[in-house]
């Protein structure tokens with residue numbers, strides 16, 4: 001079965017699994033769906049591993065500066081634009097903007113997940129490339145220690161969250 005059809009035909013289970021995983025890793029989605037999920041840098045690797053386990057692909061990463069009193073002093077935050085208050089920590093997230101820095105998977109890979117069948121290995125390989133990008137950018141000279149990665153999940157566009165941080 002095609003990846004998207006597979007997700008749509010089991011939407012209750014998949015959405016439940018995704019939201020449990022996000023909650024367990026204290027990840028904070030911006031908006032009502034499954035994109036721009038601001039992740040704790042200490043927990044993001046485990047989060048990606050668990051998303052792979054439940055069969056959910058990630059197609060992009062954007063960056064948010066975590067503006068706390070301490071980071072303001074140490075790193076000169078905020079570094080970006082406005083954004084939401086953090087649910088788990090004292091402070092708020094400042095959006096860096098996609099033109100500053102972001103990562104998108106290659107278009108042919110995106111289309112494959114959009115239109116075709118994929119294997120467990122395909123999800124794993126793709127999510128590993130996301131993990132590698134985050135590790136690499138964390139050593140880039142443009143990276144500041146206040147930056148948090150936000151994950152964009154490859155799920156049906158019409159999906160809205162069913163219970164977790166529902167606005």
Ligand SMILES: [Zn+2]
Pocket residue numbers: 065066067071075076077078079144146147
């Ligand atoms: Zn900052």
